[in-house]
Amino acid sequence: MFKRAFCFCILALALALTGGFIDGGDKKGKDKKDDPKYNNPTFVPTADEVIEKMFEMGKINKKDLIFDLGCGDNRICFMAAKKFGCRGVGIETNPVRIREAMDMFDKFNKDDAIVFGPVKLPLVETRHGDALAMKDIGDATVVVMYMFPEFMELWLPIAKAKLKPGTRILSHDYAWDYESDKTKWAPVSTAIVKSSSRDNHKVLMWVVPEKKSTKAAK
Numbered sequence: 040m041f042k043r044a045f046c047f048c049i050l051a052l053a054l055a056l057t058g059g060f061i062d063g064g065d066k067k068g069k070d071k072k073d074d075p076k077y078n079n080p081t082f083v084p085t086a087d088e089v090i091e092k093m094f095e096m097g098k099i100n101k102k103d104l105i106f107d108l109g110c111g112d113n114r115i116c117f118m119a120a121k122k123f124g125c126r127g128v129g130i131e132t133n134p135v136r137i138r139e140a141m142d143m144f145d146k147f148n149k150d151d152a153i154v155f156g157p158v159k160l161p162l163v164e165t166r167h168g169d170a171l172a173m174k175d176i177g178d179a180t181v182v183v184m185y186m187f188p189e190f191m192e193l194w195l196p197i198a199k200a201k202l203k204p205g206t207r208i209l210s211h212d213y214a215w216d217y218e219s220d221k222t223k224w225a226p227v228s229t230a231i232v233k234s235s236s237r238d239n240h241k242v243l244m245w246v247v248p249e250k251k252s253t254k255a256a257k
């Protein structure tokens with residue numbers, strides 16, 4: 040009797056350690072389903088000189104709505120709002136960065152520089168979430184990012200399906216593999232920028248092309 044109880048305890052311990060209980064197993068599966076497909080927490084803010092180059096290449100103006108995918112402290116959207124009076128949405132998975140973005144608001148909103156209207160609505164929004172799951176990405180007129188190519192490869196099909204023709208995409212340093220796969224959009228322009236930390240930042244810009252008509256010629 041004692042031997043059987045002992046064996047049961049060992050089995051229960053082994054199952055608990057390997058996460059094999061039904062509840063635990065289900066929860067694990069659920070968490071996995073909700074996890075972002077890509078979530079590399081590396082945070083290196085884009086240098087101001089590079090951001091200025093992105094603004095120049097993208098011809099950013101007051102009418103734009105900028106989305107920063109993996110926005111970190113969201114400084115790109117805040118800088119654009121202050122300089123052009125345009126709106127911005129930054130999305131970020133790391134709550135530490137979201138906190139920093141909230142501090143950025145105070146830093147940039149001196150003299151109400153980044154609010155509008157009689158009730159002073161903020162021009163910039165910072166969201167805690169997954170950049171690969173943004174339902175309203177199609178509202179963007181400009182998308183910026185400083186993300187590794189693995190992210191960009193995952194995001195390209197979303198861009199193709201949801202972005203409006205004419206939307207500008209600006210990326211710091213990285214691209215999807217357009218050189219070996221001609222079905223992937225090639226940049227329309229690139230530039231090399233010097234900052235105080237290094238002299239070879241790359242900025243790449245794409246413009247979303249018109250959708251090809253699917254109507255067969257009669």
Ligand SMILES: C[S@@+](CC[C@H](N)C(=O)[O-])C[C@H]1O[C@@H](n2cnc3c(N)ncnc32)[C@H](O)[C@@H]1O
Nearest residue numbers: 078080083084085109110111131132169170185
């Ligand atoms: C290199 S930083 C770029 C920050 C900012 N865009 C800039 O250029 O200054 C990349 C950021 O993307 C965030 N990130 C990684 N995967 C993400 C995802 N799936 N959705 C949203 N943010 C993500 C990281 O936490 C990190 O803060």
